[in-house]
Amino acid sequence: MESLARGGTRWKRFAVVMVPSVAATAAIGVAIAQGALAASFSVSGQQFKVTASELDGEGFVQYGALDGGDKGQHPVAVVGMNSAKITNLCQSVVVPVPIFGDVTMQLEAGGNGGPRVEAKKLYIDADDLQTNATFTNVDIGVSVDHTTKGPGPAKPGESGRGQYLPNSFAQQADSVHFEKVKQRAWATTAGTFKLSGLHMNVSRGKNECY
Numbered sequence: 237m238e239s240l241a242r243g244g245t246r247w248k249r250f251a252v253v254m255v256p257s258v259a260a261t262a263a264i265g266v267a268i269a270q271g272a273l274a275a276s277f278s279v280s281g282q283q284f285k286v287t288a289s290e291l292d293g294e295g296f297v298q299y300g301a302l303d304g305g306d307k308g309q310h311p312v313a314v315v316g317m318n319s320a321k322i323t324n325l326c327q328s329v330v331v332p333v334p335i336f337g338d339v340t341m342q343l344e345a346g347g348n349g350g351p352r353v354e355a356k357k358l359y360i361d362a363d364d365l366q367t368n369a370t371f372t373n374v375d376i377g378v379s380v381d382h383t384t385k386g387p388g389p390a391k392p393g394e395s396g397r398g399q400y401l402p403n404s405f406a407q408q409a410d411s412v413h414f415e416k417v418k419q420r421a422w423a424t425t426a427g428t429f430k431l432s433g434l435h436m437n438v439s440r441g442k443n444e445c446y
Contacts, residue, residue: 266436281308282419283418284381285330286360291414293358294318296371297386298407303361303422311423312361314400317412322346322353326445327424328425340443357387364420375412377414380406388431418446 285360295318303310346353373385380389380400385408389400 253312272316273280279400282286282329282331283363283422284327285445286417286419286421287324287326288317288322288417289324289415291318291320291322291417293411293412293414294410296409297383297388297406298408298411299380299383299389299400300404301361301389301400309416310361310363310364313365313423314389315348315352315365316359316389317358318356318387320353320355320358322355330442330444330445337440338442339438339440341438342436342445343431343434344435348433353432354430355426358426358429359423360419360421361423362409362421367419368415368431370413371409372412374407374408376407378406378408379403383408385410 293318299314301312301314303312324347326388327344328340328372331339331341333339375385381403383389383406
């Protein structure tokens with residue numbers, strides 16, 4: 237692993253992205269037990285998988301949070317970007333259908349040499365991420381309430397995001413470059429999401445992105 241540098245940092249098979257998630261998950265568990273935190277972002281209870289060959293983001297922030305739903309609460313690492321451009325995006329979810337069996341819904345966009353997928357105010361709530369990553373002007377260990385480089389967490393009274401623990405661990409960067417992304421997520425939201433070359437298909441069985 238290369239030494240930490242203010243101007244840019246690179247980690248192979250980027251494990252540091254998940255460090256805030258581990259720390260925040262422990263803190264969130266204590267807060268729930270003490271009745272200090274409740275989930276406000278309802279998710280379906282089904283995870284989905286996402287892959288991309290490349291992702292370039294501007295204004296990056298990442299922090300731990302809690303997504304909730306009818307099937308329980310899920311500690312996640314929320315990755316937020318002011319803007320992102322994605323190449324070869326694939327998203328898949330497997331839905332169990334009674335009698336019929338598993339059905340896979342898969343979405344692909346931004347491939348075949350065409351325009352890249354573009355997103356604004358993008359949030360991804362994930363519990364597993366594998367990638368090669370390069371950061372520019374990264375800050376690790378900043379308070380989530382004092383992040384300035386990304387879209388930041390939802391403020392009290394805002395809807396659509398998971399709950400986070402005030403003043404908990406976060407990291408931020410001016411920009412990020414991800415390669416060979418594999419991700420397992422509970423939710424994705426964006427202010428705008430432009431899917432060039434969109435292709436969606438439904439098939440029997442498990443035919444996931446990875």
